[in-house]
Amino acid sequence: MPKARMRQAIVAALADEMRADPTVVVFGEDVAVAEGPFKTSEGLLEEFGPLRVRDTSISEMGFMGIAVGAAATGLRPVAEIMFIEFLGVALDQLTTEAAYFHYLSGGKVRVPLTMRASVGAGLGFGLQHSRTLEHWLTGTSGLKVVSPSDPQTAYGLLRSAIRDDNPVAVLEPRALYGERGEFVPGDEGIVPLGVARVAAEGDDVTIVTLGQTTSIVLGALGSASWTADVIDLCTLVPWDRVGVLESVSRTRRLVVVEQSPWSGGWGTDIVAAVTAELFGELVAPPIRITCPDVPVPFNPVLEARFLPNAEEIIRQVDELIGTGKRPKPWWERRTS
């Protein structure tokens, strides 16, 4: 199996879809000549030319709107938002226009647009370039949301997103762009939307992850005294209820590990749904391991502390299994 960096898997997905379908176009800030600030569109301008691969002005609201109009009239645009925070000025086009066009046309118009954005902390980019912001997107019917965790899911989810007839937000953890992993290209490598990936199997607890937290949890397993089903959601909207419920009904414990704030993070939906469905069968309260409710700090020691890490995951799960009670998150244990 070939190995590649996640950013190369993304390039491969874009190129494969552009080869297969002449309606696929790519645009965004510095994606053409400069080949993307994270090199996720390397070689695309050369292969597909300036009609289909374009640099935009720094105008997220403008080019997201162009993506909506292009998608509604026959293209499959892939618009790149360099950092998810920049979507703030363009959110209307994604959540208020793209997501509702199908409904507002009585089913006649489809908006097969893909919005790719880099997300997450860990690279010292500071608080305005380090969030994941899934919750900006998850409450809108008509908009799908996915987040890859490695080269394979980056490749396979992106291809599915481009082929989907609904608008899809693809949230790519930017800390993983340079990470290497095995991946299967071609149609076998496509990852369907709405289906979670079982990244590890175990008996004591179900750990639900997304994007960047998947590899952190997998890394923690080696030093754990328990075994876990690690369910990498891959798709956040619509998330795989069947897969998660099936696992938790067996392990009877649920831990969600998120790179989101404690308040409003996506795991609240998972915990609420699982609790309501399996309340009497659980042997411990479902818990979430998240970031604290503070801006992402810049200092590298603080930034690392801010993010969920293997040590904290082990400690939390140990305590959950040992006591059957909700462990305090690290910021509640602070003495200073």
Place this chain on the structure above:
Amino acid sequence: MTATSLSRRNALSDRIERLDRMVEVREFEDRTKQLFADGVVHGTTHTAQGQEAVEVGLAASIRPTDIVTCTYRGHGVALGLGMLPEVVLGEIVGRTIGSIGGVGGSMHLCDMDVGLLPTFAIVGAGIPVAAGAAFTAQVQGTDSIAVAVFGDGATNIGAFHEALNLASIWDLPVMFLCENNVYGEYSRYNLTTRVEDLATRASSYGMRSRIVDGQDIDVTVEAFTEEAERVRSGEGPVLIEAKTYRYAGHSRADTAPYRPEGEFESWLERDPIDTFAARLIAEGTLDEPGLAQVRERVAARLDQAIETVLASPEPDEASMFRNVWANH
């Protein structure tokens, strides 16, 4: 023959039909207001009276295959482009005969048979979307164009400036049509904008522009047809400012007490329907009985539309779950 939106659109090659359609828009809005007053409709609505020569003029100037985005003040554009009165009114009233079965309401009309994308209830949002439709035409090498219809108020939102800039650098086949109806919501445009002529904003983007008298449909049709063909032939985008006037307040609740005394009356002297009807009569294209017939024809059509709409069922619960997702 039963009228379709497309047959109504094609009929606009005839000038008497243009008069008929302008009268239809004017009367339609009166009927709409009455239905609200009677408590038949809930929510709000934004009427297009006074702007008929721009909206019907646009419909007479572009092809049904061209794509149009427009605002929540969309009844005139929708009827102008050809949508059937009962389909527009049905949506306003919230009945199944409405363009999307009554789940959208007054601000959300759509008819792809005549190129109308879902209308936008967010100021300015349709401007880049029209540029996107033009992007498709450019990538696919078709000779379609796109038109964004928006008001003076929208020229102060970022979407306008970003869309004009992108359309300009990419030479997109899009016509930006600003209906300067003097008021953005409750504010006269000179209070929110330093420039007198909004068309001058095109120069910031290296784009050509044109100011058009929006109260004369012969003028709008000539100008829009000429500009649409220039856009279609690859000359790049254009910003057109049609000087017009919003006869009513912003929405149903607004009685427009902020208007300077005499302003409305002075615009009424150049009423687009009266002006055009008088010209058709002066030319001998129409006579007084003919004009009366147009008005009667429209009244009968709208009577019938209201009857049809009120007889149309309310949408069932299942309809709110339809079309949320494509291919599900």
